[in-house]
Amino acid sequence: MARLSRFFFSFTRLLNSILFFLAVLVLLTTEKSSALYGEMLDGTSITLHWTAPGDDGNVGTASVYEIRCSTKDVGADTASWWAGAITCPGVPAPQKAGTAESFTITGLEPDSIYYFAIRTADEVDNWSGVSNIFSTAYYSCADINSDANINLLDIVFLMNYLYRGGPKPYDIANSDVNGDGQINILDNSYLINYLYKDGPEPMCNKQN
Missing domain, CATH: 1.10.1330.10 (Dockerin domain)
Incomplete structure (x- = not known):
């Protein structure tokens, strides 16, 4: 989603002192977290890594992350996959845009394939799109x-x-x-x- 902001400027002495108003619309979005990838620690734990996005585009500090995981393949419908995936608790708050972030998830089932993704929100609950999908299937x-x-x-x-x-x-x-x-x-x-x-x-x- 995007945040809609309005700015008003007045100009006088235009066309015989007729007063005009100019409205400028600015869309400010929360960026996706970039390049989610993981590092397997053992058969039941993984540390996910990504780069912090900004609050408005690639500047500032976002407010919250949400990481979800599932043993179900994503397929072509990312939205449905996200809706059915499990939310991982305990994800730390975002740091300043550009900061390297990480989060360790434990309690995974050995020899199972997991899929992970992350979203970010700003202070007024504008959510980014879903990141790339990272899967433990990439590893052997x-x-x-x-x-x-x-x-x-x-x-x-x-x-x-x-x-x-x-x-x-x-x-x-x-x-x-x-x-x-x-x-x-x-x-x-x-x-x-x-x-x-x-x-x-x-x-x-x-x-x-």
Whole structure:
């Protein structure tokens, strides 16, 4: 929704001192939260990340977030999905526009696929649209760069993270390819053996 504001300006000495009024209509909207994504902590917890939008466009500070989740796929009807999704309690208040935000959700069912989305409202309850939909289905063991494939790019991604200051894997648990509880060069060696030398399948947290 948008907030409608009215501003009035008067001008005199126009056309023989006839008085005119000019009304300027300004639509001020609450922006969507940008680029919602998640980082799996274990089989039952996830930390969601996004960037704070503004109160009016991309400036100021919004008033409230609402995060919803569901095990039902979104499909083509986001509005119906949102209406039927569960509201996640305890989401913190928004910070200043542009701030990196995060929120951890616990108590998820192991081996279940969850879908998450977020909306934002301003102080007069104008709600933004629904963000992008983030799903835990994007992750599988050894898919280190989270592109739904396991290949050489995952090896390169982990090397960049470990030794070149590259980005952290979104699902750090599924980067523990050999399942020893640590993320290091041994995971890349394990993945190389699996991909190119007929080695055993990735373990991640499946060792127990």
